[in-house]
Amino acid sequence: MIWLQTKKSFVVIMGAFLVAISMNLFLIPANVYSSGFAGVAQLLSKVISEYTPLHISMGYLLLLLNIPVAILGWKKVGKSFTLYSFLSVVFSTFFLEIIPIKHVAHDLLLNAVFGGVILAIGVGFTLKWGASTGGLDIIAMVLSRQKDKPVGNYMFILNGIIILTAGYLYGWEKALYTLVTLYTSTRVIDAIHTRHEKLTALIITRKGEELRKAIHSKLVRGITAIPAKGAYTNESKDLLMIVITRYELFDLERIIKEVDPKAFTNLIETTNVVGFFRRD
Template sequence: MDLNRITSFKSFRQKMGEMWKSIDFSRESVQDYLYVLAGALVQAFAMRLFLIPAQLVSGGISGAAQLINHYTNWPIGLMVFIGNVPLFILGWQHLGGPRFALRTALSIVAFSFFTDFLGLFLPAEGVVHDLVLNCLYGGVVLGVGLGLVYRGKGTSGGSDILGRILNERVGISISQAYLATDSAVILSAGFVFAWENALYALVVTYVSGLTAEMVLEGSNVFRTAMIITNRPKEVAERILYDMERGVTILEGRGGYTGAEREVLYCVVTRSEVSQIKSIVKAVDPNAFMVIGQAHEALGEGFRPLQ
């Protein structure tokens, strides 16, 4: 028995040593940790100012903790931490060990601590009493926090871990896994609080998801232009020098005629769409042009590639 304990202790020390060695203290990694901490703090503000006072659950472990708190008055942050322990262990085993652990552990511990700590200072009744306002602002602020955690390459624990495990081991898509876990908690909230609150909680989940995506990927929506013209060099030169935008020349072939021709491809901002249309029309009124939408543009002329 003692030998087993010694072996287990050595194994634990070895794993902790591996995790410590895997910690990257580069500037980029430190920035990621700060993102995770800031995201956890913002999420805790969303919980204490909007969601908890209005009895709106956000799904996952934090939502389940709100339901338990309603009957037991146990600290929500502490229950979030306890509920994440078994999921964290599963994540360690199935999602990459030390590389997975650090940012996720930081997110869980920080969010649990901030949730209970802020409860000591912020008003228990929140800042507004209107359910719609709590729903919308709670969803937006929660989404900002989630987006910051994701930008720090972390996860918020709970259903994030479970969703990734189900995706890798069972083949269920992450969105379906989130829907199943969050829906179960929100459905329970309908019985515990009120069905009106549960329906608004669905809106919270939707709004927070949109906001998190916006924070993670940016709010800019760019346009892609694909131009088929008999005068590709003239059009490309006008775009290069008049708009100062890069142009890529692709080799294309007509599906009906079989003729070889050059296809122009470029990325512009929304405000530049009318300008590029004017250039193409002025150079070749018979050109064919397709305007598409891109959610993000990285590289020269846009945001740095990171």
């Protein structure tokens, strides 16, 4: 268990390091903007520096923006997910402060593409290990667990505001390159880990009741228990059916491995869910 937590922490910290590399060596020097709260912090830092006597670094702004979201996630999502997500934000702030801002390439397109790819690798592997980089990812989890509403519209609105503000203040060419970064990062993240995809897990186990209690202790999801029988052995077993998001797959796999390593699990991509799929 400790080894697993250590590996997860290492992945989260490395993800934060890649996010900071992307920002300080590619996106910030080129005035190309990231998506989500990172983009908001990046834009706010530049606006405050240019239009006021103050200077607040992007790293500190990113941390400040994530504090209320972390409190929301702690109350609505769960301690583990929120702790690792906030760990990612803290280390992102740390790396953003210690890595110097400098040009690696002077071509805007190269900065937009490579910045987006490096950022997406960091975010994608963080998500794959059951954490997030904070901000909209935590909001997505809250919406998913409470109302099962897609966060795509909210992300589109926020990113649209970032692009329009950047275009208005610093030229529409920079806004178009920001679109290149958003498209590149989205494609790479989807290749590593699809954020809002739902999965149906069919679990055949000899420890149905024990596994059901373990899943309910970690995930706020309804489970349907179906009596099953092995066709070859004629042995009675339990078939547990549960619909989860990709965010929760890491936790589900870990629970199954701990409770019944011999369980057979079939994961099916779910295209649509009608009604709530959380546990009431």
